[in-house]
Amino acid sequence: MTEVNEAPKGASSGGDGVDGSEPLLKLRGIDKHFGPVQALYGVNLDLPAGQVTGLCGDNGAGKSVLTSCIAGARQPDHGQIYFDGRPVHIRSTRDAAALGIETVYQDLALADNLDIVQNMFLGRELLSHGLLNEDSMELQAGETLSTLHVTTVRSIRQPVASLSGGQRQAVAVARAVMWNSKLVLLDEPTAALGVVQTQQVLELIVRLRDRGLAVMVISHNLNDVFEVADRIAVLYLGRMVAEGSAADFDRQSVVEYMTTGSSSGRPFEPAGSAGGEG
Ligand SMILES: Nc1ncnc2c1ncn2[C@@H]1O[C@H](COP(=O)(O)OP(=O)(O)OP(=O)(O)O)[C@@H](O)[C@H]1O
Ligand SMILES: [Mg+2]
Numbered sequence: 001m002t003e004v005n006e007a008p009k010g011a012s013s014g015g016d017g018v019d020g021s022e023p024l025l026k027l028r029g030i031d032k033h034f035g036p037v038q039a040l041y042g043v044n045l046d047l048p049a050g051q052v053t054g055l056c057g058d059n060g061a062g063k064s065v066l067t068s069c070i071a072g073a074r075q076p077d078h079g080q081i082y083f084d085g086r087p088v089h090i091r092s093t094r095d096a097a098a099l100g101i102e103t104v105y106q107d108l109a110l111a112d113n114l115d116i117v118q119n120m121f122l123g124r125e126l127l128s129h130g131l132l133n134e135d136s137m138e139l140q141a142g143e144t145l146s147t148l149h150v151t152t153v154r155s156i157r158q159p160v161a162s163l164s165g166g167q168r169q170a171v172a173v174a175r176a177v178m179w180n181s182k183l184v185l186l187d188e189p190t191a192a193l194g195v196v197q198t199q200q201v202l203e204l205i206v207r208l209r210d211r212g213l214a215v216m217v218i219s220h221n222l223n224d225v226f227e228v229a230d231r232i233a234v235l236y237l238g239r240m241v242a243e244g245s246a247a248d249f250d251r252q253s254v255v256e257y258m259t260t261g262s263s264s265g266r267p268f269e270p271a272g273s274a275g276g277e278g
Contacts, residue, residue: 022085023048024214025070025101025183030079032065039065041238042079046231047183052205052215054229054246056222058258061235063218067185070216071103072096100182104172104189112161116153117141119160120175144178145170148204166197173204183214190224202228222251234268236261242268 023046032040039062047053057063068074070081072090081088083099090096096103110119117134120141126133141156150170153163160168169189176184186205190198198221205228208215219225225232226246233243234257242249242257248271253263262268 021048024084026082027066027070028080028082030066030069030076030081032062032069032074032076039238040069040076043235043238043240045233045240045243047214047216048231049182049214050209050212051230052209052217052228053231053233054225055216055218055233055235056220056225056254056258057235060237061258062238063235064187066235067103067187067216067218070096070183071101071185073103097179100180101185102176102179102181102183103185103187104169104176105187110160110168110172113159115159116145116156116163116171119171120144120178122175124179140178141174144174148174148177148207150174150200150204152200164197165192166194166200169193169197169201170204173201173208177208177213181213183216184208185216185218187218188220189217190219190221198224222254225254226251234258244268244270247271 025047027043027045030040030043031038043062043066045053045055045066055063055066065074069076070090072093072095075091081090083101088095088099090099090101093103111122114122117138121137126136126140128136138156145153145156148170150167153167153170160171163171173184173186173189189201189205193201202224205215205217209228209230217225217228229246231244232246232249232254234241234254236257239261241261242263256263257268
């Protein structure tokens with residue numbers, strides 16, 4: 001498929017015991033710095049298929065940097081990424097796309113002057129005899145939007161500039177899932193949205209999960225996180241301080257992890273791990 005799948009020598013012992021429920025994506029020991037700023041310290045994270053993982057953290061905690069490392073937009077300094085149980089190097093967004101990893105960025109990055117179809121196929125246009133295959137692209141774009149139950153858009157030939165915030169977000173999500181993606185990363189998908197539009201995007205996220213995709217959602221809105229997340233992970237100043245089933249958290253504990261790195265003064269302890277001593 002791609003040449004990204006070679007394990008570096010000596011990395012073969014990485015990862016957890018294989019227990020049959022290997023997460024689709026595993027990060028182990030991811031470090032990333034920018035000059036003097038250490039953005040990520042030894043970050044571990046699991047993103048299982050068929051589950052929504054909510055990634056929480058205060059401004060500057062490292063959520064977007066972590067996302068960009070998974071998306072291939074940035075390279076970690078150290079650490080290993082495993083995809084489907086195999087060590088991979090994601091050196092570009094093209095590598096990520098080849099694995100089935102798609103990202104909806106915080107700033108959306110849609111081209112306002114282009115219509116919905118053009119945006120969904122931007123950089124990956126379908127050609128037929130050297131010409132743009134407009135019919136096929138229109139058909140596929142329409143099908144993707146309708147399987148995601150995106151019904152409020154009047155015409156897929158509308159320029160994106162004329163869409164509402166929620167509709168733009170829906171187009172960005174649809175663009176991400178149109179390419180047989182297995183993992184979708186969403187950075188603040190509801191930040192600019194009203195109540196109704198937020199609800200539509202959350203429903204879209206649940207549909208992706210129900211289609212068996214692994215989904216990672218970054219949000220400052222804990223209502224959104226608790227509504228859709230099966231798992232929660234919290235970054236604090238570049239460190240992963242808590243990760244587990246959403247049932248192991250409540251709003252207060254997430255806020256404590258986000259703002260202090262611990263909850264009631266203690267590091268994260270999953271509910272199932274009773275009796276840990278020390
Ligand atoms: N290109 C860069 N150069 C230098 N420092 C950077 C760069 N990108 C991010 N950082 C730093 O890395 C840290 C993490 O930033 P990041 O954007 O991941 O935060 P975030 O958790 O996404 O925050 P927010 O919630 O505000 O989006 C911050 O201290 C930030 O200043
Ligand atoms: Mg960010």
